[in-house]
Amino acid sequence: MQQTDGRFSDLYALIPAGGVGSRLWPLSRSARPKFLYDFLGSGRTMIQATFDRLAAVAGDDHVTVMTGVAHAAAVRAQLPELDERNLFAEPVGRDSTAAIALATAILAKRHGRDVVVGSFAADHVIRDDDAFRECVAQAVAAARAGYVTTIGIAATRPSTAFGYIRQGAPLADRAPAAPDARTVRAFVEKPDAETAQGYLMTGEYRWNAGMFVMRAGVLLDTLARLKPRIYETVTALADVWDDDGDRRAEMMERLWPAVEKIAFDYAVAEPLAAEGGVAMVPGGFGWDDIGDFNSVAALIPSADARNNKIIGDRGRVVCLDSAGNVVAPAGGEGRTIALLGADDLVVVDTPDALLVAPRARSQEVKRMAAALADQGLDAIL
C-alpha cells in the first residue's frame, strides 16, 4: 500500500485545529488562535508547518483540517494547497473525540472503512521530518493490523505539563512492519513532579502527544460500542456531508451543539488500552508542544548574549542590563520595547493588550485570560 514516492496511499491525515491557546494570550486570541501564528519565525505558521509535514507523508490531497467555523476562512487563506472538501468546520468546538470521529466518518464514507486516519495536533513542533515519517510508517502498519496506534514521545525531562503513556509488550509478529511498536498498558494524566520523576526512572513511560493513527473502521466500531451517541451523530452527518450541503449545514447546527464534549484520551484511548486495543510507536524525532511562552522561548535562538528571546522583529526591542526575557513586539509598527534591568520576564505587546509576567508564571497565563473574562474584557480575549 506504500506508494513509490514514499507516501501511504491509504493514509489520511487530520489536523484538529481547535484550541484557543489561552496560555499564549495576548498573541493567541479566540478570534485568532495560536495555530495561525508563526511563533518560531520559521516563515510558516503552526498549521502551515503541520500541513507541510503531513503532506510530505500522506500527500496534499490526503490532508484534512477540522476547525471552528470562525476560523475556516483564516485556515483557507493560510493553506491554499488544502482541498476545499478537506476543510471541515464545526459551529462550536466539541473537543477531540467528536472532531476526530466526524472527520473519520466522512473519510470512511468517501474512501472506505479500510483507510487509515492519522490525527496530529496543529501546535506541535517536530524537528526531524525523516524520523517522523519513519515513525508514522510504523504507526500506519500497526493501524493496519487493527490497533488504535499512538506515538509515544521520548520523555527528556520529568514534565508535569504532559500526560504519559505506559508501554506494554512488543507487538512483534502481530505487526511485522512495525518492529518498534508495543501495546499500551495505560494512559495516565499529567502527574505531579515527584510522580513524573518516578515515571522517568522506570523507562516505561513516554509523553502522550495526542497523536492517533487507526483504521477508520476500527475507530468507528469502537465508537459504536463505547460512545454510541457520538457514533450515530457522526455517521448521520457523514451520510449527507458531501451530497447535500444544505442538509449538512442544517444538521450541524441542530446536532453538533448536543454532541458530548469529551477528550479522545478519555472516550477511546484509555478504555481501549485497558482492552489491549491500543498500540504505541516510540517517537524520537525531536518533539515540542507550543504550550506557553516558556516553551516558545525554548525553541527560538537567543537574540543576544544574555539569552533574551524575541518572538518577532529584534530591531524593535532594546535590552539594557536585561537577561533571559521573552519579548513579543507585536504591538504595531513603530513601537519600541525597552527593557532596563529586567530579568526572566515575559513581555507580550499587541495592539490592544500588553502582558507582563515572570517566565516562571508562563503556565498561569491562562488564569489571566480567565480574570479578564471576569472583568468583562472579552473583547481582548
Next chain:
Amino acid sequence: MQQTDGRFSDLYALIPAGGVGSRLWPLSRSARPKFLYDFLGSGRTMIQATFDRLAAVAGDDHVTVMTGVAHAAAVRAQLPELDERNLFAEPVGRDSTAAIALATAILAKRHGRDVVVGSFAADHVIRDDDAFRECVAQAVAAARAGYVTTIGIAATRPSTAFGYIRQGAPLADRAPAAPDARTVRAFVEKPDAETAQGYLMTGEYRWNAGMFVMRAGVLLDTLARLKPRIYETVTALADVWDDDGDRRAEMMERLWPAVEKIAFDYAVAEPLAAEGGVAMVPGGFGWDDIGDFNSVAALIPSADARNNKIIGDRGRVVCLDSAGNVVAPAGGEGRTIALLGADDLVVVDTPDALLVAPRARSQEVKRMAAALADQGLDAIL
C-alpha cells in the same frame, strides 16, 4: 511692601521649565517634557500646579516662565493666565545660570533693580501651600536684606538623589522679618549613602531644592563679578527685549548658543556662600521632586490593596498576583495592561514606546534614554 491680599508687590516669580526629565522616559519626551504632564492625576500638570502656587504668592501678572522655543506653544496652551510678555523662550537650553540671569535682567529692566526675583522649578510637588507662602515671605525678607536666599528642605531621609545645604548662623537682626533665616556655610553635591546618613545625624544639613530668591540688582552685581560674560550677554539682551522684537530674535539666535552652560549652584550659590552672601530659610511645607517613576509612585495613592500605583486610568490595568508595581497606561485608547505575578516593576506604556524595569532601577531610566540615542532611536526620545 506686602499687599493687603497677602501678595508681595515687589516679588516676581520665575519658573525655569527646561529639563527634559529623561528619567521619566517614555512619558517625558524631549518634544514634551515632564513639566507638561499631570503625573499625580491632580487635574493640573506640573507647570500648571507650579503656576497656581506662585500666582497665589506673587499674583498672576508677576509669574514668568523661561522655556525652550520648542515648548513655548505648549506652555502657552497650558497657562492661559500667563501674560504673553512673561513667557521667555530660549532657542537652546543653557542651564540654570543663563536662564535665571536673563529673566532677572529683563525684570530689572522692566521694574527696576530692587524687585525680588524668586526662581522655583516646574517639577516640584508641594503639599502645604500656606507653609510655602510663609516660607517665601521670609525668603523675600532675606532677599530684601541683600542675600541670595535659598529654601532648605527638611531632610526626612538620607537621600543620595539631592544636593545638601549646610546651614550657618541665624541672620537675626540683619533680617528681622525672616526670623528663621540663617546664612549658608556651603552647598554640597549629592552624597553617597554613608555621607548622607552623617548629614542627617548632624541636623545641620537640608536638601537643596534649587529655589533661589534675591533682589534683581544683587544677582546682576554678583554675576558681573563672577560671570561677567553671562552678565554682559543677558543685559545686552534685556536692553532690546521688550522694545525690538526683530533684534531680540536675531541676538538670541546669535548670542545664546555661545553662553556658558553652568548650573546656578556652581556659578553663583557656592562661591557666594563662601563669601557669606547666601541665606537659607528652612522649608517644612512637604516637598517632593518628581525625579523618577519611584518618586511619582510615592506621591500617588495605591490603586489596590497590593500597593500597585497607576499613573493614569486604573480601568486599563489588570493586576493578578502582582504587588508594588508602577504602571502608566498611556499607550492609547482601548489598550489593556495585564500584570501576572509581577512585583515591583515599572511598566510605562505609550503609543510608540514601552518601558519595563524594576522600580529599584528607576534612577537609571536616564541610561536607557542614552542607549536609545546610541541606537539612533532619537524619534522616541
